[in-house]
Amino acid sequence: MKKVGIGLLGLGTVGQGVANIISQPKDRHPLVGELELVSVAVRNLKKKRDVSIPDSILTTNPTEIINNPNIQIVVEVMGGIEPARSLIIQAIRAGKSVVTANKAVIARHGEEISNEAKAAGVYVLIEAAVGGGIPIIEPLKQSLGGNQITKVSGIINGTTNYILSRMDKEGVNYAEVLKDAQILGYAESDPAADVEGSDAADKIAILSGLAFGGAINRANIPTTGINLLEDIDVNYARKLGYGIKLLAISEKGETQPTSEDSQPLSVWVEPTLVPEDNPLAGVNGVNNAILVEGNPIGQVMFFGPGAGSGPTASAVVADILNIAGIQSMSEDKIFNLDPLLSAKGWRSCHVAEKEQITKKNYIRLIAEDSPGVIGEIGTIFGKKKISIESIVQFDAKDKKAEIVVITHKINQGQLEEALLDIENLPQVKRIASQMGCL
């Protein structure tokens, strides 16, 4: 078998992890020994790196990789939207298959890239884009294909899970843990994409497209991060028997499409109370876990390291081997994308209106410490036909009470209306926080 030529766009932590695997094939799948790192595009030729790569294969010009006839698979591990997106498309047009870990590009330009790949007859594989080293893309595309998937949910951002785990276990506040996480390398110096939930929204957009067979508009996903989370809510949640996790969820919900045209999906990202006996409650630190529910499988969970050089490189190499394996079957002719291996959709899907989402809620209100206030709040919820699981009043001091309401599964449109009425009660000062609840 002729060696399969690999070109790397980027040599950061993930790129170095990939180079390490390729350069040490012993005890790995034998196809790893058939890979050859032909060329690596970097920004700085002189930078010191933890991997021994001959200077002769480094280049600062990514186009050299795209046009190199000895490269069959281009691996994009530079991150960011541009020039990553343009380089992926150029590589596809040059007849190369592409492996990418770039969730931001795939979540926003996945359809465009999929169409380009189909037209060019090459593969674009994205295992590393979600869940780090956890095999989740291939299982969703292949191993669970016999199921009617009803829900995909989970913890898919390691940075925020690290922060939340420490806030929960040690009672440290958000700002302090974030600073620690930055020092330890678990959070970037600009942590916005992680802590504001946009990274998780990118990933749930990708998982949703694979699980339900059609891309959704990434921009329409209601997203709340953990950057405004107060420790007091972590405390109250714990007292009520819950931990808080940043969950990303995509589910079919009860609303069925009126026509065959487009499947509405309830998709959202938000800090969520997780009961202690839920399998997600035990997922701590930088780990990720993805739950997939469907018929007839019931529920399966995939758990593991959600980020980091090694795990992400493991997923990148999985995709490389997948393409190399297909090529070896067909003696170097690359096949057209088949429906199982491609990210190509088979139906149209869209993000349901936020008001259509049905879920449990945690709401914290600041109110006057007057005996009638819980009754008044209960009455408003009753009038709006919102069923309540619990109302608890916490430490009333300075004539101020903190009231925590946990609802049953309710329609969010109804909830918004009720909350407007509650905010207008003279005894209620403000709605201090609002989260999901499992």
Next chain:
Amino acid sequence: MKKVGIGLLGLGTVGQGVANIISQPKDRHPLVGELELVSVAVRNLKKKRDVSIPDSILTTNPTEIINNPNIQIVVEVMGGIEPARSLIIQAIRAGKSVVTANKAVIARHGEEISNEAKAAGVYVLIEAAVGGGIPIIEPLKQSLGGNQITKVSGIINGTTNYILSRMDKEGVNYAEVLKDAQILGYAESDPAADVEGSDAADKIAILSGLAFGGAINRANIPTTGINLLEDIDVNYARKLGYGIKLLAISEKGETQPTSEDSQPLSVWVEPTLVPEDNPLAGVNGVNNAILVEGNPIGQVMFFGPGAGSGPTASAVVADILNIAGIQSMSEDKIFNLDPLLSAKGWRSCHVAEKEQITKKNYIRLIAEDSPGVIGEIGTIFGKKKISIESIVQFDAKDKKAEIVVITHKINQGQLEEALLDIENLPQVKRIASQMGCL
């Protein structure tokens, strides 16, 4: 695309689950709609079943399926060694790809079947043979291929996990829970294969072959089931902060092969104490969980329903789609087995001698309640250079003491020697039980 013809050997719970999925393709992967159930071999044509299959496609003669030119994929879901093994081989020789859920056949005759498949240029896929609906075979073959796998372990028998969960949570004894499990359909009327550990040994033999790239001799796996487990050990374990799970383990261990000839693997099945904070501790009821450890991925876990009609059928259909997808790529020409999709090994492996296994142990001794006995036991372990984590004496009554020893990770050969010496102590009546410990 021409429909892909499916022939079923067997129409028990799994076979009916498969037929149900194929007959209701809506909301599943579009390839499900391209499958056609052509013929089904059953033992009794008149038996009532929960699935509507036209009588015209039922047959009592499995050879009809093997020789039917409209069938491309033969699905063996009859179970048992024979005639299942012979029918699988006949189907392969007739040029059909085979999907099977039969762990007993694959664990014992996997190499023979793999060689037959290679010679005939067809696929044999086995996702349903381990872990029910949990995708574990494909991830091991594909998604984790970039890793140097060091260990595969887990809970891979749902029947025993159901029994152990109830013994632990409710304090009910083994015989009673087994009876319940039989009434509920979680255990068979002859439960031997499950409770004596042989089903778990079949499955770890299969996982081990995929993880380490070479088949081991199934007959050499040291196997202890839960059929002799006493409630007293469940109680003591709980007091020490552990639950008990029937674990199947295959690991490379520290002994490296002296030549390149054969890789020794420490493989065993045994009831094992699991600390409460271990991810396996939370796996209860009929669920399964498989942990895979390797470099550079670290640790990933796959969790879900380990048995049952729907989950197992989900895995069978995954394999059917996989083969159908490859056929659709290649316009009905079936390719030679490629290393990624086949179960073909790339190195030789063998089960290490039991004495070579290094692990933690739980040992319960019955001894006289005399003040010197713990000292004597400790001295013997010390002489044999066996490091002890704890020795605890439980309820001494009738001049009889129960002593529980938990060792550090030690060589089992050394342990056997020490236990012989301990049994010869005049104060020691007997070694009442011995288990693994994580």
